Amino acid sequence: MAQFPEQLTLIAGSAHPDLAQAISAAMDAPLCDAHVGRFPDGEIDIKINSDVRGRDCFVLQPTCPPVNENWVELLLLLDCLRRASAGRITAVMPYYGYARKDRKDEGRVPISAKVMANTLVQSGADRVLTIDMHAAQIQGFYDIPVDHLYAKPVLLDAVRDLDLKDPVVVTPDVGGIKMARAYARALHADLAIVDKRRVSGSEIVVEHVIGQVKGRNVIIVDDMISTGGSISEAARIVRDSGAERVVIAVTHAVLCGPAVQRLDACPAEVILATDTIPRRGQQPKRFQSVSVAPLVGQAISNIHRSQSVSKLFD
Known part of the structure; x- marks a missing residue:
């Protein structure tokens, strides 16, 4: 690839x-x-040792755990660049934290995703680049451009390498239907839905499967694995419903709480996840990492050159 200006x-x-x-x-x-x-x-100490005046700056910082530490560090980096007279500042957040609180769904709670947006803009971000935001409507919280990439292209390549015959794409909840349909269309596969009820933030109850999975190879897709409850239960119920091979493909592997133990106990033969979040501590035994670096790099290149970013969605 040619050197950048x-x-x-x-x-x-x-x-x-x-x-x-x-x-x-x-x-x-x-x-x-x-x-x-x-x-x-413990306070964060930052200094940019190069001249950035007038430059097109891209700050690479997912707000993954420890979320608050990484968030404040990102804000200080943005402020540092703004005060150093950078030309344009883009916050590149492969994983966007606090995206699950995108609305006021009960009394006396914050809209954390809006607070995230406000602080990023106030600290100096002129643009945001992220991947598979948990709630895509968060883009509307910004009055600056937000480039929302999808990990589907890189995960699809990894799924195709598994050579699954007669596949069916499964979403572990109705909220993921749009994502699952996109995978199903790309793979020329059928679609099925695991119907569930959420009892608490870490506990769910699976009701039944909508769609035909018996005798089929199943690909369960989702934007993230947090505690692993939903997706491991989805893997169990599709296997109990007669599925042959079961593969999990997710964008963000947060893996908190009992996630590793739950994934190790579930019947999935492979768990594909991108590297938007660093791998620390114990990992699931059947875990395979898929890199988003080429995708993010191409997006940064296109933004810098004022070229289309949406063409990377396919």
């Missing part, structure tokens, strides 16, 4: 250095010399 600058926070390096390598563009550290009391 000098005015493009990639700045990496500390949330996911491996992904930042992979994006840098995919773009053949070096990371900016920057210090992102901590004072003895």
Whole structure:
């Protein structure tokens, strides 16, 4: 790939250095010399050691766990670049935290996703780039451009490599029908839905499967695995309903609480997830990582060159 003009600058926070390096390598563009550290009391210490005046700056920082640490670090990086007279500042957030609280669904609760949007803009973001936001309507919280990428192209390549015959795409809840339908269309597969009731934030009750999975190879797709309750139960019920091979494909592997144990106990033969969140601690035994670095790198390139980003959706 040809070298970029000098005015493009990639700045990496500390949330996911491996992904930042992979994006840098995919773009053949070096990371900016920057210090992102901590004072003895834990406060975040940031200094950009290169001249960024007038440059097109992209801050690589998913707001993954520890969410609050990475969020504040991102805000300080944006403020630092704004005060250093950067030309344009894009917050590149492969994983967008606080997206699950996108509305006031009961009394006396915050709309956390709106707070996230407000603070990013006030701190200096001119643009946001993210992947598979949990609630796509959050884009409407911004009065700046939001480029919402989908991990479907890279996950589809990984699924096709498994050579599943007679596949059926399954969504573990009705909220994921749109995503599942897109996968089914791309794979020329049928669609099925696992009907469930949520009892609490970490507990669900699966009712039944809508659609035919008996004797079929099943691909369960979702935007994230948090505690693993929904998706592991979905894998169990499709197997109990007669499915042959069961594959899980998700964008964000948050993997908190009992997620690893639940996934290890579920009947899925492989769990595909992208690298939007760094892998730390124990991982599921059948886990396979799929890199989004080329996708993000191409999106950054297109934004920098004022080219279409939407063509990357296919």
